[in-house]
Amino acid sequence: xxxxxxxxxxxxxxEGQNVTLSCEQNLNHDAMYxxxxxxxxxxxxxxxxxxxxxxxxxxIAEGYSVSREKKESFPLTVTSAQKNPTAFxxxxxxxxxxxxxTEAFFGQGTRLTVV
Amino acid sequence: xxxxxQPDIHITVSEGASLELRCNYSYGATPYLFWYVQSPGxxxxxxxKYFSGDTLVQGIKGFEAEFKRSQSSFNLRKPSVHWSDAAxxxxxxxxxxxxxxxxxxxxxxxx
Numbered sequence: 184x185x186x187x188x189x190x191x192x193x194x195x196x197x198e199g200q201n202v203t204l205s206c207e208q209n210l211n212h213d214a215m216y217x218x219x220x221x222x223x224x225x226x227x228x229x230x231x232x233x234x235x236x237x238x239x240x241x242x243i244a245e246g247y248s249v250s251r252e253k254k255e256s257f258p259l260t261v262t263s264a265q266k267n268p269t270a271f272x273x274x275x276x277x278x279x280x281x282x283x284x285t286e287a288f289f290g291q292g293t294r295l296t297v298v
Numbered sequence: 299x300x301x302x303x304q305p306d307i308h309i310t311v312s313e314g315a316s317l318e319l320r321c322n323y324s325y326g327a328t329p330y331l332f333w334y335v336q337s338p339g340x341x342x343x344x345x346x347k348y349f350s351g352d353t354l355v356q357g358i359k360g361f362e363a364e365f366k367r368s369q370s371s372f373n374l375r376k377p378s379v380h381w382s383d384a385a386x387x388x389x390x391x392x393x394x395x396x397x398x399x400x401x402x403x404x405x406x407x408x409x
Binding site for chain 2: 187189216218223224225226227228231241271273275286287288289290291292294
């Protein structure tokens with residue numbers, strides 16, 4: 184079945200440690216996104232990538248890093264510089280802009296807790 | 299700047315009652331508009347979308363939304379709510395291939 188897989192579903196880390204969240208898609212989508220979700224704030228865009236080996240900062244990129252070495256994969260690293268990393272992280276992908284079926288497909292999310 | 303406003307943070311309705319969730323957007327051109335639903339601890343599922351054409355769009359689970367350019371709105375409606383509709387609902391606009399979301403409306407359904 185085609186879809187987006189985020190792993191792990193739950194992740195615990197000690198303060199000051201970097202942690203990488205996985206996102207894989209087999210939908211052959213060009214664009215991929217990372218969002219952060221906090222209660223009462225909706226979804227905020229961290230990074231997005233429209234093509235392999237290229238990515239752009241979103242609204243809240245500070246303390247995060249990404250890579251896009253393969254079309255299928257868009258891992259997100261939460262660094263120790265992120266001051267409040269505990270949140271629910273959602274990965275999404277979408278076909279190229281301009282297609283009538285353009286919409287974002289979401290993974291099931293990773294809940295990161297930093298203690 | 300592009301933005302989406304969902305003025306209702308929390309709505310409570312009785313099962314069988316009608317529902318309208320409000321969404322207003324700010325965007326210079328004709329937007330792509332979406333409604334997504336999220337169950338607790340899950341990802342987002344697309345309910346419906348508007349790109350062009352008929353301003354009344356039908357979605358899954360009996361939902362519909364109407365695009366009103368003059369009011370910059372894209373309100374979501376359902377004539378009769380079921381208990382399983384309890385969830386969080388997000389409106390989104392997609393300028394330049396980025397989805398911008400509203401803060402969401404949490405729907406609670408009483409029997």
